[in-house]
Amino acid sequence: RQGWITGRTLRPGEGIVGHVVATGQPYLANDVANDPLFLPRVDGESGFTVHALLCVPLTVRDRVIGAIELVNKLNGAFTDADLDLLQTMAGSVAVAVENAKLYTELADFAHEVERSQAQLVQAEKMAAIGRLAASLAHEINNPLQAIHNSLHLAMLESLPEAKRHRYLAMAREEVDRLIEIIQRMLDFYRPSGGGVVQTDVNQVLQNVLAIAGKRIQHGHVRIHTRLAGDLPLIPAVPDQLAQVFLNIVINAVEAMPEGGDLRVGTLLTEDGEWILAAFRDSGPGMTPEQIANVFEPFYTTKPSGTGLGLAISYGIVERHGGTIEVSSQPRQGATFIVRLPVHPAPAKMLRGSNGAD
Ligand SMILES: Nc1ncnc2c1ncn2[C@@H]1O[C@H](COP(=O)(O)OP(=O)(O)OP(=O)(O)O)[C@@H](O)[C@H]1O
Ligand SMILES: [Mg+2]
Structure with a gap:
């Protein structure tokens, strides 16, 4: 197309544009035919005859990232007012170009981070x-x-x-x-139970204590409950939560073969974002080595345990967007705290409801 040149490369200092980029200074030439910096061969390539020319650098933080060039004013020659106007425009253009570049870089970076994170997750899964x-x-x-x-x-x-x-x-x-x-x-891998419903955590906990009642009684374990009265309903899979609480309660009973005390409590955090369910027993507690392993599949210290109870519980709580923590010292009993979000991220719950990943 006449008047168009694309893909041409000029070195800094070559031609008027090159000069502007190299010096960072604007350039106004109303008679390019007699200008030593002008490259007449460009006219030959574009089929367009340049008479007057105005060129300003695009500058970002003292760095020249390009230039804008206007050629041949319709009536007469370019003026200093034209130069001022073009420089003002160039200021905005430079910022826009730089922002676009930064944005692209940022997007590339974010993409890269996402990719390596996905790889990490995959590696950890493997x-x-x-x-x-x-x-x-x-x-x-x-x-x-x-x-x-x-x-x-x-x-x-x-x-x-x-x-x-x-x-x-x-x-x-x-x-x-x-x-x-x-x-x-x-x-x-395929947790039992139905889908996500608005769930009363206290209710689930009381059901579990009822279900485990015989075991608790036979184990001579006294239960002390302190349930918060102001818990909101939260989206959860009740059967799965019950499974978690039951695993923790049964573990506590099994940890106290001579009987003991199990304190069970719930509370809503002050910011209203989390429900905590805590279980504190008066059993033998755990060594740091045991604590480090309790959530590992098949880790058990019991002759007939499968070691899956807490591993399963961990997975369930995680899919609910929560956490499960243990703290203990030998001979001081063990405390398990399940933290459940009042407003879990929908994506996480979705994964929980079909069990697949
Ligand atoms: N309340 C507790 N006090 C002391 N140790 C505990 C307590 N709860 C769990 N543990 C330790 O953590 C281990 C793992 O518990 P987990 O529930 O995963 O498996 P398990 O109880 O051994 O087997 P399963 O649950 O299949 O019957 C237990 O074997 C025990 O050593
Ligand atoms: Mg267990």
């Missing part, structure tokens, strides 16, 4: 799955070995019937244990 697979293999291997041995012994021909029975019963016990492990594993 590591978690790796740990899980390793402990699962170990966990399943033990009962399988026991079943193998029991069956082997049960099949010995000369064996008295009573012993055969005992070996078969042992095998059966181990099979039950395997089934339980697998069932809880499934819960781990």
Whole structure:
């Protein structure tokens, strides 16, 4: 197209534009034919004859990032007033160009951060799955070995019937244990229960204490409740919350085989953003090493525990946008605090309701 040149590169100092960029000074030439800086070959390329020319730099914080050039005023020559006007315009243009550039850089940066964060999350997930697979293999291997041995012994021909029975019963016990492990594993990835509803946390807690009533009674554990009267309903999956509370309560009962006290309380934080449910027992408490591991799948100190109770609870609370914390010192009892947001982020709850990720 006549009058258009694109993709041409000028070095700083080359031609009038190059001169303006190199010096940072505006340039006004009303007779370019006799101007030593003018490059006549540009006319040859554009097919356009330049007579008068006005060029100003685009400057951002003392740095020249470009130039604007006007050629051939319709009537007569460019004036100092034209120069002033163009310089004022160039000021705004320079800021706009710089902002656009910064914005692009920022957007690129944000994108980069997002990408590396996603990679981190993925890496952490892979590591978690790796740990899980390793402990699962170990966990399943033990009962399988026991079943193998029991069956082997049960099949010995000369064996008295009573012993055969005992070996078969042992095998059966181990099979039950395997089934339980697998069932809880499934819960781990596909939490039970329906969808998200407006939930009364106190109500869920009271249901759990009722459900666990027999266990609590047999364990000689005294329950002391102090439930806040002003809790708002929060979006949650009640069955899943109940599962969390039940795991914590049963753990406390199991931690106090001689009986003891379990204090259960709820409160609304002062800013009204969080509901806290706290469980403090008078059991043996935990060492720092135990505390570091309680939420790991399969970590258990009990002969018949699966070690999944708190790992499952952790996942559930996380999907509710909350946190679960433990604090304890040996011989001082253990405290578990579940923090639930009153206004959880919708995306998180969505993931919670279908269990998939
Ligand atoms: N209240 C508590 N006091 C002392 N230790 C605790 C308490 N709660 C949990 N723990 C420790 O954390 C471990 C993990 O608990 P978690 O509920 O995940 O598994 P578990 O109770 O061992 O097995 P499961 O829940 O499958 O029966 C327990 O084995 C115990 O060592
Ligand atoms: Mg448990």
